Amino acid sequence: MATSIFPGEKPDRLEEECAVFGVYSTTDDVARLTCFGLQALQHRGQESAGIAVGDGDTVTVTKDLGLVTQVFNESALAALRGEVAVGHCRYSTSGGMGNWTSAQPHMSAIDEVLIALAHNGTLVNTNRIRADLISKGVEFRSNTDSEVACQVIGYYTRETHHLTEGIKTAMEMIDGAYAMVLASPTALYAFRDPHGIRPLCLGKLPDDRGWVVSSETCGLDIVGAEFVRDVRPGEIIRINDTGISTLQAIEPQEPRGCIFEYVYFARPDSVIDGQSVYQARRNMGRILAREAPVEADLVLGVPDSGVPGALGYSEASGIEFTDGIVKNRYVGRTFIQPTQEMRQMGIRIKLNPLPSVIAGKRLVVIDDSIVRGNTSKKLVDMLRSAGAAEIHFRIVSPEVMWPCFYGIDTANQDQLIAANMTNEEMCEFIGCDSLEFISLDGLREAVGDAHSKTFCEACFTGEYPVALPDSITKNAFLKKS
Known part of the structure; x- marks a missing residue:
């Protein structure tokens, strides 16, 4: 994403x-x-x-x-x-x-x-x-x-x-x-x-x-x-x-x-608690191929954090890895006001598919996470327009179901697509042919060489290691009967 x-x-x-x-x-x-x-x-x-x-x-x-x-x-x-x-x-x-x-x-x-x-x-x-x-x-x-x-x-x-x-x-x-x-x-x-x-x-x-x-x-x-x-x-x-x-x-x-440091936050060349971040991400792809196999022609990683996982998925599945999405590395965060037409095309300023590579192909697309789902939906639209025959989304983190209060930008549960939709509903919203996430046990296995065997996994489980005051949580969670 x-x-x-x-x-x-x-x-x-x-x-x-x-x-x-x-x-x-x-x-x-x-x-x-x-x-x-x-x-x-x-x-x-x-x-x-x-x-x-x-x-x-x-x-x-x-x-x-x-x-x-x-x-x-x-x-x-x-x-x-x-x-x-x-x-x-x-x-x-x-x-x-x-x-x-x-x-x-x-x-x-x-x-x-x-x-x-x-x-x-x-x-x-x-x-x-x-x-x-x-x-x-x-x-x-x-x-x-x-x-x-x-x-x-x-x-x-x-x-x-x-x-x-x-x-x-x-x-x-x-x-x-x-x-x-x-x-x-x-x-x-x-x-x-x-x-x-x-x-x-x-x-x-x-x-x-x-x-x-x-x-x-x-x-x-x-x-x-x-x-x-x-x-x-x-x-x-x-x-x-x-x-x-x-x-x-x-x-x-x-x-x-x-645990999300290994999924996305940290640079792949960093080492945390003795565990190479790059190797952990590659492990995630291997485990995801075991947990969520699919018949396809090519494996693509969404640049940059999805690429190591895509390499691991390709290695474990035997499906060819390819660079099918090009990232513009000279566009960072910008605060120049766009036109409505530019806002609608949004993601193309950063990512662009290669039709000559993906046209007519069944794709496995590896990404680090799905939070709100809007970018994933736009990416699928782009890949369809480039001629992809099938798009199977595979995510190297479990469903993000709970907001983080420890330094990450998710303030409210109603912003999280997985907390509001079933897997089938998410798949339909995004527009892909199938959608699967790595299991929490699979993610733990991927970072199993880390010296720390326990992690903060609150965004997946809702179990917060530091107690939260009511002033923070009172409007953060979905009110469901």
Whole structure:
């Protein structure tokens, strides 16, 4: 599936909110390394980008709306000098670009000392914490949960007189999914929620030049850092001129890493919990061929995330794999207002079938997920127009039945096609000849080499690892008698 590129249209896939990156080095250009790291993580958020640098005395932040390469040029990076940096790229769930104040990193003052925080995930109890902080005189510039986290860390650091204790107190108070990096003038901090829902890993620069933390290992790769380990759930890592230290700030809970990272969110060249994302996706295709076989002539993957699964399906089924759909790689998210005619053709701006390859053929089309179904329907129409004889949709994730509240853009169950239609009704709506999804057991098998044997699967099962307040759920679920 392709993300909607038109304003006002809901994207027809689950959208990650953001990525975080951090560097501590006394010898390297930490802002430049962070810029490259964010470019490697750009797939996780394309609406704003920011970098904050600590120089021993203060913290300076540059952030704006747009892609990393639009926000940062040589002069912007040259102004960011120091030994510690944190960076962020963001995808908002508010339906538009948002505004500058929602861009990260967020800043907070601890007396005369500034800190900057970048956050991947979503907190579920910030309304209460925000109200408490406002009653204590804390001022807010945005309505983001990330700023609440930054301000609560700042507030309790002033009370405890130690930043690590301020972070620890904040972690004891906040609920939800978070992987965070924080820069003080002299140190880099990294910490995760006790379930480890969102990914975060630690790497080391060559020749003991410094340390790197990243949402994914592909961020380490681009700066030449060697993967050391994942940041443990509930752990705080601090890196400064004395080296690296760790604190198990809160008791880790049953691991619940987001299983959708393997399906779609993560880059295929990343490794999460010891499992290659690319190999997991290829495994999904192999298992799907076993669970949902069909007679066909060709296997196609919807670029890009459906391609590894299509290769696996082809390998296991013996049906030839082909590149039958071309992706325009130079079109990202755009907010240029389209005409109605352009809106109707929508998906063709990103994807275009090859009639010379698919005309007269029975196709197995592999995609990562179906959320709202609109893009799948448009894709089937395109393939029919290109002459496909049959179209058999095969999806390498189970039916998305429940909204996510931990950093993914699905706020209401009535937006999810699988929660509102039977398989037969979905098949008819999309217009394909058959439609099958991998089973949840099959998906678990595909990522079975991961060290974490339990995952957050709430979007498939409705079983949420972190309790949700009524203020979040009251309008989120279908009201069925």
